[in-house]
Amino acid sequence: MESRTPRLLLNPAAGLTGLLCAILLLPGCSSLFFYPDRATYITPDRLNLAYEDIYLDTPDGEALHGWWLPAEAPGSEALGTVYFLHGNAQNISSHILNVSWLPDEGYNVFTIDYRGYGQSTGDPDLEGALHDVETGLRWLAEKSEVKNRPLYILGQSLGGGLGIALASEWTQRQEQPRLDGVILDGTFSGFRRIAREKLGEFWLTWPLQIPLSWTIPDDYEGVDHIPRISPVPVMVIHSVRDGIIPFHHGQALFEAAREPKEFLQTDTPHGATFVIPGYQRDVLRFMNAER
Template structure:
């Protein structure tokens, strides 16, 4: 693919909403994975797009009083750049079983059955709408909120924790310092194309300002996003007063898309979660 084509088609390359085939129409349900207490909801963005989402509810939510410490926790699940939210339901099921928490799984604009086309500006508006939904919904409005993001979803999670004081903690997996940095790594001989990337997702400029507890999960054999990106983000966070807030876990054999299958992955999340009392 030539440089002009890369420039013109960059968002289709970055946001692979049609990969694998059927990702826009074939979306598994939480009930397919044993999570029957859920709602399929439509979330409307500021620019009037309808987003598809699943709100998976903790079973005993109605027994608790109206305080954050008693009512529990909600995970805002922010998926990677390919597929749809249904592809992440196996991960959601494990988190749900471990923590008995609510999970809001969001299909970004242009993904699954959500309307629109993805972009950095658009995905930020999607998160704005999701956060408003969490604030207003009776099930989630008084819960703690943990953002969990994989790959580009990690960049979305970092931006969300940077912009919203309502976020109580953050988990990111195999994410990058910025999109231009990734492009330069992928195309070192035409490094200058980094200056023509429309969406920056400059996490390295935001991570130092985030004060909530952060868990970084990094696959050492990531062949898409070099692991040095995660290490740089961790270093920036620690150097900006976040030493006690940062937990960094590496998985020796983890590649970009299979780190969540590595031994100790969910145990690391569980230990971190329990130490925080979420």
């Protein structure tokens, strides 16, 4: 875009990334992080979940689509709300199984598609995605079912990277409602760091891994922002068998985080944490302890 309204929390970086990537005849460095599609894989009703389609306008003119899944708590209040930020491929309809178990445990769930994903308009890029996750959180902050109840961010992979930047600014500016916990599953320690690693895996991009990684702004590196989430509790989840985001990224995030913090070492493929009921219980224990 030629111009973009600044986010209320996060100051936009210069447009150096797209320019340098174009000079280097690559399709754009954002392609390292974003692999959207517009197919519908499954909808919540197929999982016997009540849901509402949500449509939000961003400050810079995009329209986002999301799902609100109310807690299955008839006759009583929800235990809290989980704001789920999904990974970099496909869209919310392919990621919904990661949180479909939470309404039955008494938690509302809200999830959005970043621009260019699913029914959301636009084309994905890092700055835009940061706009999008903030837009979703600001919508949640005004929802009556969320006020005066615990609020958590759950980010997987790319969603964790976006969630760290959002949570750190939200906390530092003492925005309301305050976050009660941040859960990061299979998240990389920094956009520039993981880009350099991935570029180094292929012979064609290996010679360019350092110069190309420098085209990615380092404003939102997870290891730099995660300490600023404190005093909000942080849970870092990472698998020793993660073949996409190596285990050392989770270790680096945990080491950089300040107390209160918790590390959950798992043993599943990337993005498959919550197929294991035991790992679900670990997350519920973390959230219940912070209420």
